[in-house]
Amino acid sequence: MAQKAVKTLAASNTRRLNQTxxxxxxxxxxxxxxxxLLFRRSFSGRSLAxxxxxxxxxxxxxxxxxxxxxxxxxxxGSVRRAGEDLEAKGLTEYLWDVTYWTYGCVVLAALLGDSAxxxxxxxxxxxxxxxWTTYTGMRGGYTDAVGVPQPGAASKRQQKMEKRGGQKVAYR
Structure with a gap:
């Protein structure tokens, strides 16, 4: 079964790398x-740099x-090494963002000139x-993250239970 995952990852990586x-x-x-063709006169050493x-x-x-x-x-034909996962989160995801953003900048520079x-x-x-947001989140202990309960605050369920007189245990 593990060999199937390796083959799937290898096929996925090959397809993604070829597309890229x-x-x-x-x-x-x-x-x-x-x-x-279009910007021959405005193409200079500065543009190339x-x-x-x-x-x-x-x-x-x-x-x-x-x-x-x-x-x-x-x-x-068997897979020796499938390679790293190109769908990984973190640095790989950021590097894909750099790749796609550069594609956009290259196309816009081709169409609009060097100012793009x-x-x-x-x-x-x-x-x-x-x-900066990662640093401030780590410094603050991630307490201001959405959905993370504050240490002193009770959940709605806890508040309702306290209103009713606390949690009651029934023995049989």
Missing amino acids: LYATLATHGLYWLLRA LYILLSAPQLLVNFWFERIARPVYHAD WWLWGVVPVYSGYAA
Whole structure:
């Protein structure tokens, strides 16, 4: 049964990595095609530097995903290593956000010009916000989280029971 889970994860990783590869090629190909055809006069060394600097994180993330998640097979076709789960929460989820946001910025920079690269600044701002809220939540002991009862506050059920005179135990 465990082999079925490994095969499923390997197939899922292969499909997701192939989709990501095709999306990356299409996105960056569109950028270079539009830059070559429409914005040839405005394409400068500054534009190239911005493109390299701001699309490099996404390309590095894709390379890292390939290294950790691409399944490895034996010669007979059985799975040697399924790779890491690309649906994992936490850092993997954040790296997918960086990938998709970069796709959007590359397409907008291809269509609107270099000023669209300013949108990439949202990623560090969001990272700072997420780090700050995590820090303040840990510092406060996560007591201000929604749905977490405060130590001194009784639940509605407890309040009703106290109103009725407390919990009564019936012996048979």
